[in-house]
Amino acid sequence: MDYGACVVRVRSAVGQFSGPFASVYRHFSLGDAFPFVDFHVDIEPGAGFRRWVRPQSRFLIDCVQPFDPFAASHALPHYEWGLNWSFAQRFNQYVLLHAGVLAVGDRGLILPAIPGSGKSTLTAALMLAGFRLLSDEFGVLRPRQGDFLAMLKPVALKNASIEVIRRFSPSAEIGPTFSATRKGDVAHLAPDVTSVAAVHQPARPAVIVFPAWREGAALELQPQAPEQAFTRLAFNSFNYGLLGRIGFDAVADLAAACPAYQLTYSRLDEAVRALRSLVTVSSEGGANG
């Protein structure tokens, strides 16, 4: 599997894995022709009698199982979660922001957010409205180049978001719903053909938007000063502290180069419209970059 930022070889002997996997990765091409694989993952059934009684799925990277097994029926969310963990552990050559990243052309929209702020829902809606999706979980910032790589995974929608996105776009390709995971109900939105085809096109950051969904709120876009944006970006990073000076320089450059806004919204369609004009307008202004 080619995610853009990394290539993963996954093998599974868990029956309940391959169906959902094929569904949410439907536009990816499967192949073993990659000259270099970054992660070697196995999804294995439980050992011994656990193969038959309440079967399990075990996540192994390099044949080591870093955490407890899940129920076999949750093999896909387990894989998705395990891969996120592995990526965050190992890929410290990049600044890893907790952010959705989308693009119009090569103009990137960065959506850093704390969990629970509706980032995934907004990211999903933007992709369904024609933005190219680079990632939902990881904003993969290359410190030297200052651009973002795709880490293109299915968007994990939680609880009410699943229905919200179905209503937002009836054509949304959503995999099976896994109920009662650690994060409640989870279903994955398949990345679309356009995003998959462009998985090796990095995006130049054009606008940073900190989204916050609030019930019944009128749409509001509030400009953020660069120093404010800097702090919020650093705070929403997996490895800012670890990278020391590399992280500081990269995030400072990003905050200095891009206009930043706080977005408060309640209606997805309004938010999508506002963000589209933001990305296009900043493009016409030709500013910064």
Add this chain to the structure above:
Amino acid sequence: MAERLPQPLAHLLAILQDPQRVEGVALPDWEPVIRLARAARVHATLGHRLSANPHFWARVPEQPRGHLQAAMNFAAWRRHLLDTELRALDSQLPADVEVVLIKGAAYHAQRLPLADGRLVADIDLLVRRADLDVAEAALIEAGWCSTVTDPYDQRYYREWSHEIPPMQAEGHALELDLHHGIAPVTSRCQPDPVVLWAGRRRLPDSRYFVLDPVDQLIHAVVHLFQDTELDGRLRDLLDIDAMLRALPDDGGEHDALAARVGMFGAGDLFWHALGACQRWLGTPVPAVLWPSPPSHMHVALMAWMLPRTLLPRLPEEPAGLRGSLAAKAAHLRYHRMRMPMGLLLRHSLAKGWRRLRLRRVR
């Protein structure tokens, strides 16, 4: 010595020795090289050796270079954590206790090139036997507590080991090992504490000391063979290799080292370490350093065991019957080195009995 190593391992060892050898490595070859380096925890070291020369660094394709850069960034962060801990420990340890940094902390504090990319796992401190209790009490006062709660294991450490059980402090990433010696109490290698302490040197502008460079080398050898189970210890071999290469070649240091090896009874261990360095890392070994060889049987056993346990292998690669036998033998040998036979029997019985009891309780 011509020997047939699996190709990725041969590539890894070749590049570690001579970064120029990167020229012959194509992208598909890199995948197992990176995985082996990660398994042996030498990937950040590999990155440093390559990135020291922009020409060789540019020869590394983007994907493996990313892994190496990530490892170097991670290693730099661990060194930063180590600095922070050493600063904090400075005020936590009693001012009148002399504290010697050993292993990773010592290499780091002396800014030895071998510390670049060496992944710091814990902080190793050495104090005099007489200062052990007061140092331990001060650490406990400062929030460090033992990771070993089992009374049997506690007793083993205190009676038979050269360190107290590892300590942890809440919210601290690194473990702390407090030593009162550099070789297990039962080891045949018994450094004279007076000689060892007489060779210490104070680090500039610091409360901390390090051992005499020759003692640091002997300690690395003892550590490789007696402190660990040999599994994937290529990193320790790299430490020894780097320190050997760094000895000034005017002969004085070599003579001093050879004399010290003899005095501390580390001849056999040293002979094996020199052999392994020479064989796999191409370390130049001056004739004066070679101790007299161990017994034939000992040599044959180690020649069979070392390549099967010390060198890394790919995660999927089954150890094979010979490999797992060698690992068992290495495990036995490790315990044999740390305990006299009577104690080893008692220890095995106690552990076996406890395992049985635990099983029944479950």
